[in-house]
Amino acid sequence: MTKPVSAMIFAAGFGTRMAHLNQDVPKPMVPFAGRPMIDRTIDLVRAAGIETVVANTHHMHDRIAPHLVSQGVSVSHEHDKILDTGGGLRKALPLLGKGPVLTINPDALWLGPNPIRSLLDAWNPDMRALLMLVPMDKVHGSNGIGDFSLEHGEIRRSGPFRYGGAQIIRPDHLDGIEGDVFSLNAYWDLLADQGQLKGAIYDGDWCDIGTPKGLEIAEAMLSDV
Numbered sequence: 001m002t003k004p005v006s007a008m009i010f011a012a013g014f015g016t017r018m019a020h021l022n023q024d025v026p027k028p029m030v031p032f033a034g035r036p037m038i039d040r041t042i043d044l045v046r047a048a049g050i051e052t053v054v055a056n057t058h059h060m061h062d063r064i065a066p067h068l069v070s071q072g073v074s075v076s077h078e079h080d081k082i083l084d085t086g087g088g089l090r091k092a093l094p095l096l097g098k099g100p101v102l103t104i105n106p107d108a109l110w111l112g113p114n115p116i117r118s119l120l121d122a123w124n125p126d127m128r129a130l131l132m133l134v135p136m137d138k139v140h141g142s143n144g145i146g147d148f149s150l151e152h153g154e155i156r157r158s159g160p161f162r163y164g165g166a167q168i169i170r171p172d173h174l175d176g177i178e179g180d181v182f183s184l185n186a187y188w189d190l191l192a193d194q195g196q197l198k199g200a201i202y203d204g205d206w207c208d209i210g211t212p213k214g215l216e217i218a219e220a221m222l223s224d225v
Helices: 016-023 037-047 059-070 084-096 117-122 183-192 213-223
Strands: 006-010 053-059 074-077 101-104 107-113 129-135 148-151 154-157 162-169 197-201 205-208
Touching: 006 037, 006 084, 006 129, 016 205, 016 213, 037 053, 037 059, 037 074, 037 101, 037 117, 053 084, 059 074, 074 084, 074 129, 084 101, 101 117, 107 162, 107 213, 117 162, 117 183, 117 197, 129 148, 129 183, 148 162, 148 197, 183 197
Parallel strands: 006 053, 006 101, 053 074, 129 197
Antiparallel strands: 101 162, 107 205, 129 162, 148 154, 154 197
């Protein structure tokens, strides 16, 4: 199985950056352009031809889980504690099945090509992880410096690119990381040391919609299209 047939949406967090906007709803359910923001992410996944979709939940599980189920999304409920991205992905593997997995964060606007289709086009069977990177001059709604550099297709820490929150990753070695709670950053470091952390550059604009200001910027970007 060379290409992912399942996708994981990370939806368990507390969304503290949203301030007052998610006092009564979990962040992925905060309205964006008239819909819960996670619905746009589900649309991207479906449009790329991936049918098995899983989302993890924790904060306000009872508010988000019924909506996810109504959208045909399976739920990996992190009952006792948030497991972070790595722990959450590992817990969800029985729902996701074998082979590479597409993971994506719901708190971003991708204005341009479907990033999932782009990742699928760039993926090859020899890869272990392929991250979608955004040039900093195409990043909106977020300050700071870039996360990565890209040299001959391989990723290194720090540089002129921001990780956009979408990737294809083979999770079969996650068991080698100790503890229940861990970030995929730990897994990326292991892959980078082996020259197995790859990157693709997004051909479009990207906006962080995980804050009230980011939502405002992103809605203005959509209105200009």
